[in-house]
Amino acid sequence: MSLEMVMDVLRDAFIRTLLISAPVLLVGMIVGLVISIFQATTQIQEQTLSFVPKLIAVLLTLILAGNFMLNILLEFTKYIFRLISSL
Structure with a gap:
């Protein structure tokens, strides 16, 4: 192998x-x-307000x-197996 x-x-x-x-990172960043x-406009500083929607959005993104x-x-796995068999 070279x-x-x-x-x-x-x-x-x-x-x-x-x-x-x-996809997961982008959705998490956008929702965050x-x-x-x-939160900045309404001055609500609840921690769960930021966590729960991000969690739901990431789970939906993983499903979709x-x-x-x-x-x-x-x-990629098939490519690696073909590469190994050709050695």
Whole structure:
């Protein structure tokens, strides 16, 4: 296994990790921003007000984007197995 092949596998793994984590992180950040703006305008400083909606939004995102994430992981796993068998 050459150094270029190892670097390609690591780069591909890093890109796929970003693709898998991006939907959940973006939804969490957007919901957090909206809730913090709401709290700043209404001056409500309740901790559960920011936690519960983010938790619900992240869970819904995982449910909706779970198939997409699983397909990315399965494609990468198949790629790695093909790569191992060709060595």
